[in-house]
Amino acid sequence: MEPLAHSARAEKGISSQTYHDHISAVVKRASTNVSNACRYLHGDSFVFIETVTNGAVCHDLGKLDPLNQDVLAGNSKKGLPVKHEDAGAACLLQNKDYTAAILVSRHHQGLPDLLEERQRKKLFLRNAEDPSRTDQYLPEYIDAHNTHVPEYLIPGVSKNNTNWSFRGLRMRLALSCLVDADHGDTACHYGNEGDIIQPDCRWQERLQALEEYTDSLFNQDPKSQRNILRREIFKSSKDAGIGYGIVACDSPVGTGKTTAVMAHLLNVAIQKKLRHIIVVLPYTNIIKQSVETYRNALVLPGENGADIVAEHHHQADFEHIDSRYLTTLWKTPIIVTTAVQFFETIAANKPANLRKLHELPGTAVFVDEVHNSIPSWMWPQMWQWIQELVNDWSCHFVLASGSLPRFWEFPKMPKTNVSISDLIPMKILDKADKAERKRIKYITIPEPLSLAALIARIQSVPGTRLVIMNTVQSAAVVAHELYQIESSKGKCDGYCNVLHLSTALCPADRDKVVDQIKIRLRNKSEKNDWTLVATSCVEAGMDFSFTTGFRESCSVSSLIQIGGRVNRHGEEYISEIWDFRISSDEQLLNKHPSFDNSSRVLADLFAEKKMDVLTSTALATEAMRREIMNFFDGKAKAIVDREEKHDFPEVARLCRVIDADTRTVVVSPLLIAALQHSIKVEHKDLLRNSVQLWPKKIELLALEEISACPGLYILPEGYYGGFEGNSKPCFGYMKGVLTLVYMYKYGLII
Numbered sequence: 001m002e003p004l005a006h007s008a009r010a011e012k013g014i015s016s017q018t019y020h021d022h023i024s025a026v027v028k029r030a031s032t033n034v035s036n037a038c039r040y041l042h043g044d045s046f047v048f049i050e051t052v053t054n055g056a057v058c059h060d061l062g063k064l065d066p067l068n069q070d071v072l073a074g075n076s077k078k079g080l081p082v083k084h085e086d087a088g089a090a091c092l093l094q095n096k097d098y099t100a101a102i103l104v105s106r107h108h109q110g111l112p113d114l115l116e117e118r119q120r121k122k123l124f125l126r127n128a129e130d131p132s133r134t135d136q137y138l139p140e141y142i143d144a145h146n147t148h149v150p151e152y153l154i155p156g157v158s159k160n161n162t163n164w165s166f167r168g169l170r171m172r173l174a175l176s177c178l179v180d181a182d183h184g185d186t187a188c189h190y191g192n193e194g195d196i197i198q199p200d201c202r203w204q205e206r207l208q209a210l211e212e213y214t215d216s217l218f219n220q221d222p223k224s225q226r227n228i229l230r231r232e233i234f235k236s237s238k239d240a241g242i243g244y245g246i247v248a249c250d251s252p253v254g255t256g257k258t259t260a261v262m263a264h265l266l267n268v269a270i271q272k273k274l275r276h277i278i279v280v281l282p283y284t285n286i287i288k289q290s291v292e293t294y295r296n297a298l299v300l301p302g303e304n305g306a307d308i309v310a311e312h313h314h315q316a317d318f319e320h321i322d323s324r325y326l327t328t329l330w331k332t333p334i335i336v337t338t339a340v341q342f343f344e345t346i347a348a349n350k351p352a353n354l355r356k357l358h359e360l361p362g363t364a365v366f367v368d369e370v371h372n373s374i375p376s377w378m379w380p381q382m383w384q385w386i387q388e389l390v391n392d393w394s395c396h397f398v399l400a401s402g403s404l405p406r407f408w409e410f411p412k413m414p415k416t417n418v419s420i421s422d423l424i425p426m427k428i429l430d431k432a433d434k435a436e437r438k439r440i441k442y443i444t445i446p447e448p449l450s451l452a453a454l455i456a457r458i459q460s461v462p463g464t465r466l467v468i469m470n471t472v473q474s475a476a477v478v479a480h481e482l483y484q485i486e487s488s489k490g491k492c493d494g495y496c497n498v499l500h501l502s503t504a505l506c507p508a509d510r511d512k513v514v515d516q517i518k519i520r521l522r523n524k525s526e527k528n529d530w531t532l533v534a535t536s537c538v539e540a541g542m543d544f545s546f547t548t549g550f551r552e553s554c555s556v557s558s559l560i561q562i563g564g565r566v567n568r569h570g571e572e573y574i575s576e577i578w579d580f581r582i583s584s585d586e587q588l589l590n591k592h593p594s595f596d597n598s599s600r601v602l603a604d605l606f607a608e609k610k611m612d613v614l615t616s617t618a619l620a621t622e623a624m625r626r627e628i629m630n631f632f633d634g635k636a637k638a639i640v641d642r643e644e645k646h647d648f649p650e651v652a653r654l655c656r657v658i659d660a661d662t663r664t665v666v667v668s669p670l671l672i673a674a675l676q677h678s679i680k681v682e683h684k685d686l687l688r689n690s691v692q693l694w695p696k697k698i699e700l701l702a703l704e705e706i707s708a709c710p711g712l713y714i715l716p717e718g719y720y721g722g723f724e725g726n727s728k729p730c731f732g733y734m735k736g737v738l739t740l741v742y743m744y745k746y747g748l749i750i
Contacts, residue, residue: 003064003148004072006189012678016072017189019063023056023149025188029181030056033358036275037173040362040394048170052177054092054155055103059182061154062087062134064141083127085109086134087141093125094138097158099166101125103175107182111175111349111648168643168651169388172348176358179351180329191680199307201275201333206298207266211238213297214259230256232428238263240423242271244416245390249400249423250617257368258293261398264423265364268396276363278335280342282372283537284503287311288511291336298334306684312337330359339373340657346385347655349648361393370399371557371620372539374657375594376627377635379407381643381655384414398423403560403616405624412628440563440575444553444606448583454550455481457580458531463547464521465531466565470552470592472502472535473741476734477588479533483729495726497530503537504732505723506667508688512723513730514542521545533729538565549577555598556605556623560616579606588741601626662692665703665713667720667733678708691715691733701736 005022008015034052038045062068062084071078089105092098105125106112117124123131142154166174214234218227233251237260240247247264251257265277279294281287288311295305310332330337342365348354367373374382389395400423407413408420449457455478458465469475479500486497499520501513517532521544536554538544539561545568551559559579567575579602582589601623605611611619628636635654642650666672668689674681693703693713703713721735731738 003069003144005060005063006186007072007074009190014190019060020148022185023060023152025185026059026181027053027056027152029184030177033177033180037177037358037361042392042394048174051100051103052174054097054100055178056181057152057155058088058091058100059104059107059178060084060088061091061141061145064144065137082133086127086131087138089125089127090131090134090138091142091154095155095157097155099174102171103178107175107178107351110351111171113649114646168646168648169385172354173358175351176354176356180355180358183355198331199303199333201269202300203266203269205300207263207270209300210259210263210266210297233424234260234263236425236428237261237423238267240264242268242396243421244418245395246386246397246399246420247423248404248406248420249398250404251400251402251424257400258290259297261366261400261423262294264398265366268364272394272396274362274364276330276333276335276359278330278337278342278363278365280337280339280365280367280373282339282369283539284338284507286542287336287338288507289543294334294336308332309334309336312341312687330356343374343378343382343657344655347652349652360389360395364396366398366400368400369561370401371403371405371624372561376624378639378655379628380413380636381639383408387414387416401620402564403557403620405557405620407624407628410625410628439567440577442559442577442579442611444579448581450583451481451586451589454478454580454582455485458482458550461548462529464528465548465550466544466546466562467531467533467550468536468539468552468562469533470554470595471590472504472734473737474552474589475502475533475535476500476504476731476738477741479729480738482531482533496728498729499530499532500534500729500731501532501538502535504691504734505730506689506691506732509723509730509732517544544568548575551577551579553579553581553599553602554595556602557620559602560620598627662694663698663713664690664711665693665715665733666690667715669717672714675706675709675712693733697737700740
């Protein structure tokens with residue numbers, strides 16, 4: 001009887017998959033993955049390719065155990081009685097192919113702490129507590145494999161065992177090549193995922209299209225000083241040389257950075273024959289705006305925009321076999337994603353998170369708003385990884401911001417052998433900085449405010465007001481309180497003058513709120529007295545221009561960034577941006593502990609009168625220097641130390657951009673019904689109609705997991721407040737949570 005790799009799903013009309021078909025498919029896919037990555041590897045690729053290929057050949061060897069075959073033949077969803085990863089690891093260890101053994105032993109669990117693993121001695125890389133059965137039957141497994149998969153025989157003793165452990169990043173890339181092949185073939189077999197055809201890059205044509213697109217914008221008002229500056233920045237960016245492979249772009253707000261940096265990246269992609277361009281943004285809600293710009297500018301006639309420019313809103317990486325098809329992949333020519341997804345992928349150890357990493361070699365990466373992309377303590381290790389990607393894997397990075405901190409020049413940072421060049425010439429930057437000083441003024445309120453005092457301060461200012469709070473709960477409470485006050489005055493009858501925006505809203509609803517904000521900001525003639533209360537998700541990348549800004553104290557860079565959402569186009573006045581703190585007695589508002597250090601640095605710079613003297617770049621650099629130095633002997637040093645010791649789980653934990661293990665919660669009733677009935681849904685629809693919640697909130701709200709799609713949860717009807725136009729604020733999942741927040745304080749339900 002032909003041995004099996006996957007059991008049948010009779011209820012879905014899906015037959016079993018033979019061991020031969022799965023192994024041969026995984027080897028082919030893994031070989032393609034590793035070959036494509038190694039096209040960009042500087043140096044000998046033989047060991048890397050051999051390691052991944054040997055891992056693919058042996059990864060499911062233990063499924064040939066008779067006890068496992070009985071389960072696979074029985075149309076059962078029960079787990080296999082014999083750990084199937086153990087046989088492949090045992091075989092490769094026997095053949096001294098240690099690196100491949102690591103990949104196989106952990107292709108489901110994730111990369112381990114290798115120091116701890118070595119201390120297990122005889123059980124090194126073995127998954128079974130008692131490996132005696134695997135050891136006894138291993139020769140039979142090997143014979144069965146060679147009989148049924150003769151085109152991919154079990155490899156012999158490795159001749160490359162001296163370099164038995166790759167460096168951390170290379171190990172992650174190797175596991176990515178194997179996992180993507182394994183998960184991809186399994187998802188295809190069960191009908192959840194088809195073969196992905198990657199469109200042609202056509203970089204030269206896209207660059208020409210981008211030039212035509214920007215010309216049309218500049219020519220709308222060719223004599224405008226703003227457009228003259230934008231045209232200069234676009235041209236200098238496009239024509240800039242490749243240099244070392246890491247470029248700095250310090251471009252103030254409103255200077256056309258989105259398209260200017262893309263012109264540079266396209267030029268680099270043409271010269272280096274790269275396969276992807278990834279745009280990394282700090283917040284999910286600004287993805288849509290950038291994606292729309294890039295699709296309008298770069299998609300060629302006859303192409304589908306979603307096939308060329310992909311938008312990835314948040315982490316969507318699933319381990320379970322029935323949910324793997326929903327995992328985010330980096331397959332399109334251009335990917336717009338979040339800093340959370342990008343940087344956590346590089347540091348990951350879990351297979352589902354790593355699945356897309358092998359696409360990174362041969363990629364140009366635009367990290368926008370660098371100062372807000374990751375916590376300061378992550379930069380020392382991340383800087384090492386970026387240099388490795390540039391030096392070894394032909395990547396190209398542009399680090400950009402309206403106030404770019406030059407952290408690579410700090411004393412304790414890993415050094416580069418060459419200087420980092422600037423994308424935009426200094427004379428252009430000086431011109432932009434002079435315009436910036438005529439636009440905004442930063443003011444601090446040193447004494448902490450009560451909720452009532454904050455509301456009164458906000459209402460005392462005329463015009464359009466932007467208020468940014470540090471947490472989702474605080475933003476929702478402030479918006480709710482403002483709405484209640486304005487409603488009691490009869491000011492919200494059919495046209496609510498309070499809007500709310502945060503990650504409590506799914507991307508589809510955030511987009512609707514953003515559209516409403518833009519409409520209101522364009523309306524200069526009437527009803528121009530209203531407030532947007534938001535989280536930091538609007539801090540960067542949004543084309544908003546409010547009259548006044550209020551920012552709960554967070555960091556220097558965050559305060560500077562809100563300046564990009566106030567008086568954005570440099571009207572004939574100077575706008576005020578107020579930095580404030582909340583009283584510790586306020587029970588309805590919660591504190592974000594991650595900002596303690598950075599807010600202290602901001603307070604110090606205000607006290608030293610430096611906020612009025614230094615340029616934005618100098619302020620951001622000085623603030624980040626102080627923040628990193630405060631953390632360097634703690635978190636920053638711990639990450640570097642754990643990476644050197646190959647403690648993969650701890651590195652992944654320490655490199656959480658957002659220190660929370662969130663889950664994906666679906667809010668659309670239509671999608672929930674489809675998923676519950678095992679109806680395949682589009683990956684983009686899932687991302688646009690779901691939110692991320694912490695396990696504690698899931699437990700508090702007693703949310704139900706979708707049994708047909710493990711890893712996804714349901715937000716019950718009535719718990720989510722969707723977009724309802726002008727009538728009232730949209731609170732998303734905070735509609736349900738606010739009830740509990742007020743109940744705990746007042747003992748009643750709003």
